[in-house]
Amino acid sequence: MRNYDLEFLKKFSMVIGFLAVVTLGLILVAYFVNASLERDVPEAVSKRTQARIAPVGAVYAGSTGAANQAAATAAAAAAAAAQVAYGGTLDGSVIFNNLCTGCHTSGAGGAPTMDAAHWASRIPQGLDVLHKHAIEGYTGSTGVMPPKGGNPALTDEQVVATVDWMLDNLN
Secondary structure, three states: OOHHHHHHHHHHHHHHHHHHHHHHHHHHHHHHHHHHOOOOOOHHHHHHHHHHHOOOOOOOOHHHHHHHHHHHHHHHHHHHHHOOHHHHOOOHHHHHHHHHHHHHOOOHHHOOOOOHHHHOOOHHHOHHHHHHHHHHOEEEOOEEEOHHHHOOOOOHHHHHHHHHHHHHOOO
């Protein structure tokens, strides 16, 4: 190699070395600056984390435990009552007009319409059978009745009240 090639390689190596040192210095400065900053955790992330690590259950012991258990049972009953369809109303007309009218007005799926002729073969079976078929559902040669009219949020009492209302209002 020639002498000026060696000089170039020395200077070029020194420039590369200098740039490497500057790069490492910048990396270290960035690391320490990043480590010194506070982390702001978004509220949604914090809530999700708390929900994920929350205990699944609790141990009830003694009189305090019995009170907590009674409160938990009452809260569960209130939550279940809030999930009842149509606000838990026992007004058969409200439930019929919001749910049952679709099939029992048009006769879809073999549903008896609201005239006495369509109910003539069903009424002699008795109220208990009609209530049972409305609650549990029924598939027969004359048609299909889904359980609770297709709305599982209805209570049995609501279904019975609606069937009774329908029978009282046949044309």
